[in-house]
Amino acid sequence: MAEQESDTPLVRLDGISKHFGEGETRVDALRDVSLEVFPRQVVALLGPSGSGKTTLLNIIGCILDPSAGAMELDGELVLHEGQWQRSDLRRLRLEKIGFIFQFHNLLPFLDATDNVAVVLQLAGADSGTARRRAGDLLDDLEIGHRKYAMPAKLSGGEAQRVAIARALANSPRIILADEPTAALDSKRAGIVMDLLRNLAVERDAAIIAVTHDEKIFDRFDRIFHLRDGRLADA
Incomplete structure (x- = not known):
């Protein structure tokens, strides 16, 4: 397991809360969540269905607006008192964050x-540089032989490996993964986790994964447990 090699976290959350609705219909998805993830760490978010794991991942990824709290990403204060501090969150995501979703979300009109x-x-x-880099990543994930295949012709596991390669394309320092190995067998899941681990070490990156995949529990440096929207232990 990786040792913490920096006193400065890549991800710092302070009092993150999220509710949906108001009054009697209000649902508190997250309640005062604070945590830190450091460079070279690979951590997991665990918890039962409805515990707030994916909601938290989407807030870290600047996709979902929180109701309250502060957040720093790679040393930058991007959220303060529940308000975004950047006007262009798309550029922030492109520069600093890689996403691996439970469903691959590949563009159906483009090949792998x-x-x-x-x-x-x-x-x-x-274009040339981009395609060469893409080919290298697909080879690393042992899917290079399908590099010209359209998404509709890929198996679920193949499509997920292409999606993982896409998430790694810009060598982001923060990688957010929602069930990244759910569609993979034990061997492929190990390859994916080894690749993420190597990226974390080589790029001083942080990996945060929501998972129920018991095959990879031993691959994490730290596990955060969410229960009813609260951080149970860290």
């Missing part, structure tokens, strides 16, 4: 290579 390369091109890479 271009589904990965498009992220690099959005960040400014030329």
Whole structure:
């Protein structure tokens, strides 16, 4: 397991809360969650269905607006008193965050290579460089032989590995994963976790994963347990 090698967290949450609705219909999805994740750490968010895991992941990813709290990402205060401090959250996500979703969300009109390369091109890479980088990532995930396949022709496990390659394309320092190995067998799940671990070490990155996959529990440096929207222990 990785040792904490920095006193400065890549992700710092302070009092994050999220509720949906008001009055009698109000649901408190998150309640005063505070935690820190440091460079080179691979951590898990565990908890029963409805405990707030995915809600928390989406707030860290600047996708979902919180109701209260503060958040720092890579040393930048991006949320203060429940208000975003950046006007362009899309650029922040592109620069600093890689997403691996439970469902692959590949673009159906692009082949596997271009589904990965498009992220690099959005960040400014030329087409040739983007496709070469995409090919290398697909090879690392042992899916290079399917680099010209369209998403509809990929198996669930193949599509998920392409989605993981896409998340790693810009070498982000913060990677958020929602059930990243659910569609993979033990061998492929190990390959994915090893790749994420290597990225964390090589790039001083932090990996935060929501998972129920018992095959990979021993791959995490730390496990945060959520229960009824609260951090049970850390």
